[in-house]
Every structure is written in C-alpha cells, then in structure tokens.
Amino acid sequence: MKKILIFLILILSTNLYSVTVEQKIKAVDNLISKLKKELILLKQGKKNVNGYAMYGFNCPKRFITGDDSKDQYFSSRARIRVIKKELEVLSYLKKQYQTQLRQKQKHYRKFYAVLKELDGKDYGGRYEKIEPDGGFDYPLVLEVNFPGKKIKNIVVKNINGIKSVWDTIPNNGMWALVVTEYGEILQKRNSALKKPIPAVGKYTLYLPDNKSIFKGNTNYKITLYFTDGTKKSKEVLKRLNSGKKRLSARLLGLSKKDYGGNYERIKPDGKRDYVVKVEIKNCKLKKIKEIMIKNTSGKFSVWDTVPNNRYWALAVEKNGRLVSKRDSSVNILLKTNNETLYLYLPDNGSIKRGATHYKLFIFFADGNRLTCKIKR
Known part of the structure; x- marks a missing residue:
C-alpha cells in the first residue's frame, strides 16, 4: 500500500490548493491505468514488473512473511492482492472527487x-x-x-x-x-x-x-x-477604466537631480535627469507596482520600474523622498486619494530635442491601471 499512501498524501496535502478537482481526477485515472496494466502483466506470468514480483508465481517460501506489503516485492500473488486493494481505494477516491466536481459545477454561472x-x-x-x-x-x-x-x-x-x-x-x-x-x-x-x-x-x-x-x-x-x-x-x-479624469502628468524640464543613466538601475551617470510631475486625484487604488513612460510619436523611448527588461530605469520620488529600489522596482502605497509623484528620466536624446511625445502608465497591485498623455 506504500504507493497509494504516498499518492494520497500528495493529492490531499493542504499545501496543494492549486491542484484542481479535475486534475485530481486525472491523476487518479492515470494511476488506475498504470496499475491495471501492471496487473495484466503479472497475470500473464511476467516477473519483476516495476520492481515487484521478482520470482513471479514460484516464489521461494523463505521470502514469504505473510505481510503482502513486504511479500509483493518477491511474489506475484502478493503483488496482485496489493494492486486490487489499491484499485479499490482509488475507485472510492475517484467517486469522491467526482462528487466534489458536481458540487463545484453548481457554483458557476451559466x-x-x-x-x-x-x-x-x-x-x-x-x-x-x-x-x-x-x-x-x-x-x-x-x-x-x-x-x-x-x-x-x-x-x-x-x-x-x-x-x-x-x-x-x-x-x-x-x-x-x-x-x-x-x-x-x-x-x-x-x-x-x-x-x-x-x-x-x-x-x-x-x-x-x-x-x-x-x-x-x-x-x-x-x-x-x-x-x-x-x-x-x-x-x-x-x-474598464481609462483613468483620464484621475491622472495628469507634465514634463517640467531639466531637474537638479541625477538618479539614472542608460541602464536599468538607479545609479547616477553624472548628468541631470528630466522630471515629470504626476498628480493622482480621486483615486481609491492604493498600491502601485509599476510605472512606465513610453513614446507615442517620434523616437522610440521607454523608461520603467521593471528590473531586467532592457528598458532604462526611471526614478520615483514621493514627498521629497526617493522610493525606487536600487534595481528600479517600486512598491508605492498611496495613503490618500490625492497624491503627487515626481518621475526622473535620463535623457535618451528625445526629451531635449522636443519632437517626441509620451504617455504615462501606472499599474496597480490589484490589476487596474491609470494612463494619460504627458504634457509639456
């Protein structure tokens, strides 16, 4: 019964909440199929099937203990008895899961x-x-x-x-x-x-x-x-919510601060960054997980707070304090419905020339987003 016990421990473990009822039924069916194939081979007189029944039906008596869980490794008869018990348990388990599935189906909308x-x-x-x-x-x-x-x-x-x-x-x-x-x-x-x-x-x-x-x-x-x-x-x-009424952004110009360069981390490059003022109003969304600025015309340009994606990092200030981590990622909690952020961008050449326009995207932890065009 060792195999069936291991299976039950895995399938019923409280840590496996991600396993669906359908997946459990499929797993049970797979094991039933394997056991039935093994049973057929054993009845045909095959020996040493999947590590069991080493001596087949002619097992020397000195290996027989009377305990099928031990004898199954040497005797086909013992292994067949164990398989039949395992199949009984699995069949019962499958019926239980099928009942759960029928109950689950009642909760879905048509x-x-x-x-x-x-x-x-x-x-x-x-x-x-x-x-x-x-x-x-x-x-x-x-x-x-x-x-x-x-x-x-x-x-x-x-x-x-x-x-x-x-x-x-x-x-x-x-x-x-x-x-x-x-x-x-x-x-x-x-x-x-x-x-x-x-x-x-x-x-x-x-x-x-x-x-x-x-x-x-x-x-x-x-x-x-x-x-x-x-x-x-x-x-x-x-x-859906486009966020047009709740978000505004304006490029203020060249700042006195230097947070980044042409790489993906917060690290000064000796050149001052441009700053974008962002105002979030009447917003009940509380946790920002990502910010991105992308061009809508002109030179291809992307700055964001996502590490290791090959785009230049932007730095974020809130209440006069840098809230970006060294790898540029953010986890910003908005404590009020009206907040102001300052985003610092190293120039890729497009900002100074002035021929490129940009859009701001703010992504929240709950899957919502706000977006708007950046005014100059």
Whole structure:
C-alpha cells in the first residue's frame, strides 16, 4: 500500500490548493491505468514488473512473511492482492472527487464574460500565434456551465465601434486570443486549442489590444462553438477604466537631480535627469507596482520600474523622498486619494530635442491601471 499512501498524501496535502478537482481526477485515472496494466502483466506470468514480483508465481517460501506489503516485492500473488486493494481505494477516491466536481459545477454561472483591466500579462500580439509582443493583453474572465458539452473554438467580435475579431481558429487572418486556466495556456502556438475544453468552469482569455479596448467606445460579444455543432453567444461586460479624469502628468524640464543613466538601475551617470510631475486625484487604488513612460510619436523611448527588461530605469520620488529600489522596482502605497509623484528620466536624446511625445502608465497591485498623455 506504500504507493497509494504516498499518492494520497500528495493529492490531499493542504499545501496543494492549486491542484484542481479535475486534475485530481486525472491523476487518479492515470494511476488506475498504470496499475491495471501492471496487473495484466503479472497475470500473464511476467516477473519483476516495476520492481515487484521478482520470482513471479514460484516464489521461494523463505521470502514469504505473510505481510503482502513486504511479500509483493518477491511474489506475484502478493503483488496482485496489493494492486486490487489499491484499485479499490482509488475507485472510492475517484467517486469522491467526482462528487466534489458536481458540487463545484453548481457554483458557476451559466454564461458570464467580463473584460477587465490589465493585469500585467503578455501572451499575444497582432498576429495569429501565441507569442508575446511586448504589450500587455486585456483579460476577459469567462464562466461557463454547460454540463456535457465541450468547447472547440472561441470567438470575440465587436458589435459596434472599431472592427475587432480575436479567436482560437488558426490561419484565418484574425488575431489570436489566448485561453488560460489557472495560469496554464490551453492552446498550441498556432492559437488552436490543444483539445476541446470542458464547458463547465472558469477561464481567463487574453486579448491583445487593437486600440478599441483602450479607447473604450467598442462593445463585444463572445461566441462559444461546441463539439456537438451548437454555439452560444453573449455580450461581454466591461469593467474598464481609462483613468483620464484621475491622472495628469507634465514634463517640467531639466531637474537638479541625477538618479539614472542608460541602464536599468538607479545609479547616477553624472548628468541631470528630466522630471515629470504626476498628480493622482480621486483615486481609491492604493498600491502601485509599476510605472512606465513610453513614446507615442517620434523616437522610440521607454523608461520603467521593471528590473531586467532592457528598458532604462526611471526614478520615483514621493514627498521629497526617493522610493525606487536600487534595481528600479517600486512598491508605492498611496495613503490618500490625492497624491503627487515626481518621475526622473535620463535623457535618451528625445526629451531635449522636443519632437517626441509620451504617455504615462501606472499599474496597480490589484490589476487596474491609470494612463494619460504627458504634457509639456
């Protein structure tokens, strides 16, 4: 019973909250399959199968102790008895998990889809394959509860506004949408689902923005295509906030301070940095995890607070104090609804020339973001 006990300890461990009921059922099925194959080989007279039954059915009596947990390593008869007991336990365990799954299914909404603010994930781009493009994708949370059905394709399409299509159908010229479950991508690189997915559960889809999501004047519907030839459509709800009324930024000019240079850490380079004044108003979001400034015209330019991504570091001051860590990362707590930050940028040549325009992005720990153009 050693194998079954180890399995139970692992699968029922309180540290394995990330293991889903579906994954537990699959793990049990895999072990049942292996044990049944071993049982067939033993009954055919095979010896030393998976380290058990060294002497087969003709085991010398001196190795028999009467304890099957020990005798199974030498005797086929003992090993067969142990396997049958293990299969009984696993069958019971599978029934328990199947009951849990049925109870779990009752909690899912029939068909629910909501587009949310950025959460810092980059899976796709303006093409049909699953490949990051350097820009964050918008998450669309999908809940479905159609027992007995399986989804073979998903399409998200505009119903007004800017023409937009994302799907899981390869080689049709449409942008790929990325389907994930518990952080795992369920597709091949060409965007097709690896296999039809159960139409009961919660998935997070990721849509690279074609500018329609950010602008906010386009609505969408999602269509699920099932393996039985039927389909279901639903308008996508939106929980988005562009942040235009709550964030403002102005480039004040050359400062007297020197925090950075043409690298990714906070380290003076002997040249004064330019400073951007940022005002956050009427904002209930409390924890900033990342800040980025990116060009919208002119010379390609990116400054941010993300270590080890090859972009120049920007330094952040709050209440006259540097809050950036040496590696440029930040973890800024906003204690009031109205806050002012100062961002310090080493010039890459574009600021002084004045022909480049920029946009500010502030990402919060809860997945929300604020963004605005930087005025001069």
